[in-house]
Amino acid sequence: MEPKKRIMKERGEEGSGISIDLISTERLEELGNEKIRFILDQVKKGKVLVLEKGLTAAEELELIRVTMTEIDLDSFIGVETPGFTGNISRRTFFQRLLGRSPPPRMMVVGPAHLLKTIKKDGRTIEALILTRDEVVEEMAQGPKEVTSSAVPGPEEE
């Protein structure tokens, strides 16, 4: 049996569907220091979050660090975080001149046993969300495909 299926069974979760929460930039900013805590709490409940404005590289590393302290080998194996982390080569001339970090970009965060990044390049990310039914019942029909794509938006000054 695949580990993911086992995890769902051991947790005794049932029902179908996975909640996908779209989190606005306003909500994230309101959370301030609690951002990482909030994200992890939601992900540990089995939710997939779509963050309008993703995490900075430093916040993402902090998310990885805290995730490592909370991994439970049977019920929480970690996070999957497909997203467009701001890349310094994409900074505008003035941002580069001022040594500014690029703004964070759209990001998805989910529990690693449910969310799987399939393919990534700088412009498109393909991820799979395994629905609970599929995870529990031998994935009879195969995983559902979710493709998110984004065009680099206008950069903030």
Add this chain to the structure above:
Amino acid sequence: MGILNRLFKGVISLFRKKQLSIGIYGPPNAGKTTLANRITRDWTGKPMGKTSEIPHETRRAKERKEVIIKAAGSKINFNIIDTPGIATKIDFHNFVEEFGMKEEKARERAKQATEGVIEAIKWLDNVDGVLLVMDSALDPFNQVNVTLIGNLEARKLPTIIVANKFDLKEASPATIKEAFPQHPTIPISALKGYGMDNLYKAMVKYFG
């Protein structure tokens, strides 16, 4: 006396060559320890750690001091730090199912691996530069690579991307170069020793 003493020490430290701490970073299995061994074997005669095809073999950071590298007419004293692979998830079932490990051992390995990731992240505060090791046969846009690069840039740490496993026929260092054009990328095979001279030259140039 105290003032003279301090002055004296200050002058001495001006002349003493600083040791440069270089962290070897990257996702599990990129070949970090193989590279660390190659470097320390080349310059000190002794390797520094165990390698394995099973991910998360290195679960504690290891430091080797006084690795004096001579290249391109310069000589630099490095501390080489081999760090555990950074991952966003660790599933002990993989060790059992893919590598036939006993469950108890696999659980222990996974637990230690989570601690290793935390230790690797902590070490970022104590390095002067980073060799970021990527498997050039794999997609460079994995989240660990991207997150690490973002953090290294935010901390202004000089970074050399090591496009490892150049010996594999699927290897494509050019894909890495395209993905992260803002950093020098050196194709090597840590296993076979290809490209090491270029890497040593780059280390002296970018870290020195």
